Amino acid sequence: MAKKILVVAEHRDGALKGITKEALTAALQVADDAAEVSAVILGQGVDALADELASWAPGGVVLFEGSEVEQYTPEVYVKVLGDFIKESGAELVLTGNSYQAIDYFPRLAAVLDAPLVPDCTAIESDGDKLVFVRKVMNGKLDARCTVNGEGPTLVSLQQGAFPPSGAPGGGAVEKKAVDAGGIEPRKILSIEPGETGEVDLSEAEIIVAGGRGVGDEEKFKLVFDLAEALGGAVGASRPPCDSGWVESFRQIGSSGQVVAPKLYIALGISGAIQHLVGMRGSQCIVAVNRDPNAPIFQEATYGLVGDLAEIVPALIEAVKESQEA
Amino acid sequence: MKILCCIKQVPEKDARIRVASDGAWIVEEGISWAISECDRYAVEAALRLKESIGGEVCVLSVGDDKASKGIKEALAMGCDRAIHVQTDAVARADAVTIAKVIARAAKDEQFEAVFCGVQSDDLGYNAVAPAVAELLGARHMQIVLSVEPVGESALKVSHELDNNLIETAEISLPAVLGVQTGIYDVRYASLKGIMSAGSKPQTRYSLEDLGLSEAELAPKVTIESLAVPERTHQAEMIEGDPATMAHTLVEKLKTQAKVL
Ligand SMILES: Cc1cc2nc3c(=O)[nH]c(=O)nc-3n(C[C@H](O)[C@H](O)[C@H](O)COP(=O)(O)OP(=O)(O)OC[C@H]3O[C@@H](n4cnc5c(N)ncnc54)[C@H](O)[C@@H]3O)c2cc1C
Ligand SMILES: Nc1ncnc2c1ncn2[C@@H]1O[C@H](COP(=O)(O)O)[C@@H](O)[C@H]1O
Numbered sequence: 001m002a003k004k005i006l007v008v009a010e011h012r013d014g015a016l017k018g019i020t021k022e023a024l025t026a027a028l029q030v031a032d033d034a035a036e037v038s039a040v041i042l043g044q045g046v047d048a049l050a051d052e053l054a055s056w057a058p059g060g061v062v063l064f065e066g067s068e069v070e071q072y073t074p075e076v077y078v079k080v081l082g083d084f085i086k087e088s089g090a091e092l093v094l095t096g097n098s099y100q101a102i103d104y105f106p107r108l109a110a111v112l113d114a115p116l117v118p119d120c121t122a123i124e125s126d127g128d129k130l131v132f133v134r135k136v137m138n139g140k141l142d143a144r145c146t147v148n149g150e151g152p153t154l155v156s157l158q159q160g161a162f163p164p165s166g167a168p169g170g171g172a173v174e175k176k177a178v179d180a181g182g183i184e185p186r187k188i189l190s191i192e193p194g195e196t197g198e199v200d201l202s203e204a205e206i207i208v209a210g211g212r213g214v215g216d217e218e219k220f221k222l223v224f225d226l227a228e229a230l231g232g233a234v235g236a237s238r239p240p241c242d243s244g245w246v247e248s249f250r251q252i253g254s255s256g257q258v259v260a261p262k263l264y265i266a267l268g269i270s271g272a273i274q275h276l277v278g279m280r281g282s283q284c285i286v287a288v289n290r291d292p293n294a295p296i297f298q299e300a301t302y303g304l305v306g307d308l309a310e311i312v313p314a315l316i317e318a319v320k321e322s323q324e325a
Numbered sequence: 326m327k328i329l330c331c332i333k334q335v336p337e338k339d340a341r342i343r344v345a346s347d348g349a350w351i352v353e354e355g356i357s358w359a360i361s362e363c364d365r366y367a368v369e370a371a372l373r374l375k376e377s378i379g380g381e382v383c384v385l386s387v388g389d390d391k392a393s394k395g396i397k398e399a400l401a402m403g404c405d406r407a408i409h410v411q412t413d414a415v416a417r418a419d420a421v422t423i424a425k426v427i428a429r430a431a432k433d434e435q436f437e438a439v440f441c442g443v444q445s446d447d448l449g450y451n452a453v454a455p456a457v458a459e460l461l462g463a464r465h466m467q468i469v470l471s472v473e474p475v476g477e478s479a480l481k482v483s484h485e486l487d488n489n490l491i492e493t494a495e496i497s498l499p500a501v502l503g504v505q506t507g508i509y510d511v512r513y514a515s516l517k518g519i520m521s522a523g524s525k526p527q528t529r530y531s532l533e534d535l536g537l538s539e540a541e542l543a544p545k546v547t548i549e550s551l552a553v554p555e556r557t558h559q560a561e562m563i564e565g566d567p568a569t570m571a572h573t574l575v576e577k578l579k580t581q582a583k584v585l
Contacts, residue, residue, distance in 0.1 A: 242507025
């Protein structure tokens with residue numbers, strides 16, 4: 001399968017990211033020999049993280065240390081990682097598909113003129129070739145992809161696609177100084193938390209969320225009505241927030257709130273990964289969608305296929321009846 | 326300021342997508358096509374930047390005849406001219422190959438700001454914008470939420486980081502920005518815009534015109550097959566007419582899932 005595999009680690013606030021452990025897990029799964037799995041981390045004062053990483057990377061860890069990488073910038077990351085990947089002879093470079101990876105990983109692929117497989121959900125083997133699976137057409141289809149040519153292949157892995165296994169132990173850490181080659185990174189003016197809004201949805205026990213499929217601002221009243229009948233809160237996927245049907249603090253997902261209620265009802269939401277990561281932890285998920293193949297049905301406990309304009313009023317009725325009974 | 330905006334024509338959101346008989350692409354006939362969602366915001370952002378400091382907006386699309394419709398719409402919205410790289414050859418290509426075509430078509434013009442969408446609705450790489458930046462030797466920001474000019478030679482840009490953090494940075498030009506949805510109200514084409522779109526200048530290139538060699542265009546990643554995702558976990562599907570479904574569901578939520 002794959003020989004030399006390098007995992008690019010990511011950390012924030014003094015901890016390795018969960019997706020880094022997922023990437024290491026994926027690497028260990030596709031490696032012919034665990035000894036071929038190594039990792040690289042950039043930072044200042046992150047020795048402890050490098051050690052933790054080493055317990056996952058039997059092939060060892062390289063820590064690039066320096067003030068230039070104390071804070072992430074794509075310019076310096078691309079320079080340092082580009083040089084290192086060439087020198088390391090890695091055939092497969094894996095990282096978690098975080099917003100940081102979305103920012104710099106494609107640039108790294110362009111520098112290396114390398115094949116890039118973004119947001120990969122599974123890696124299969126077909127003889128001696130690796131097959132990378134990723135979603136296309138707005139999540140409606142899985143594409144199985146192979147890579148052509150020599151040199152490193154860059155793959156970013158979808159969050160949650162490779163549940164972390166245990167660390168096999170055994171790697172060593174090697175420190176290297178950062179050579180940013182006089183590159184001037186972008187001038188960061190501020191890093192601040194985004195808008196959180198008045199309603200903390202993470203406390204709600206029941207959430208009724210509407211998506212683009214609800215149709216328009218007026219029809220979104222149905223979502224509020226069902227939430228009211230159930231005594232729950234109203235959430236949304238991104239499009240209703242973008243279109244101003246509801247306030248943006250109601251957005252659930254990777255750019256919004258992360259919730260885990262007892263009951264999550266998704267109305268007219270397709271189930272894009274950026275939405276799923278915000279509600280996957282819910283105890284019971286109900287999905288109403290007119291497309292029987294909508295990815296949301298893979299996450300749901302109960303699925304109802306049909307037009308929500310008909311189903312939601314019936315649901316409101318049924319809820320009220322059951323409360324009266 | 327010389328501004329470029331990259332748009333892509335994709336199947337409409339609610340289009341019924343079917344896999345073609347070769348198993349490796351979709352049936353293109355019989356579905357409607359539209360400008361990819363983020364790209365509308367990219368056009369809006371480009372037009373707003375021009376309106377605040379002057380200059381021109383050129384719209385660029387790589388694609389076959391379907392792309393012409395998107396270009397016309399962007400011109401009607403207010404873009405001043407267009408570049409159409411007419412080809413079907415990179416429709417299934419990897420992000421770096423697509424970026425090479427865009428960068429080559431843009432290179433000689435020395436655009437100062439290049440707007441893209443953050444993610445296309447078909448291939449969905451979330452990658453073309455930063456790759457174009459690298460190939461143009463430009464700075465970039467991805468998942469962009471706001472753009473303001475700083476004098477003539479820099480932009481103040483905010484973008485999303487993980488954990489709901491927003492980073493604001495000042496970047497020098499040239500710069501490539503991957504614009505997120507929802508950041509503005511996107512304008513509709515005015516009647517006047519629609520009337521004048523046909524007479525705005527359009528440059529058409531083939532891949533040969535751009536001098537891209539076969540080696541440069543050789544796909545690095547090949548889509549071997551497309552399929553409706555396999556069901557690893559399947560919801561318990563509730564059948565019947567709406568009233569029956571509703572009653573069954575409420576019953577199950579109470580007695581089976583015990584969440585009501
Ligand atoms: C960097 C980035 C960050 C993002 N962050 C987030 C985020 O935090 N949260 C988020 O939600 N998204 C986020 N997105 C957007 C995400 O990728 C999807 O585009 C979005 O979640 C889709 O929303 P949707 O499911 O409502 O719409 P669509 O994907 O358009 O789905 C609409 C669904 O409604 C169904 N439908 C239509 N009409 C009816 C009807 N009458 N009855 C029943 N069903 C119907 C359709 O079958 C379809 O499945 C982000 C994207 C990017 C690139
Ligand atoms: N064929 C194309 N023609 C013009 N622009 C494109 C094309 N493909 C991608 N882009 C731009 O790159 C952005 C991101 O696409 P992607 O990386 O595929 O998600 C799109 O939103 C467009 O702005």
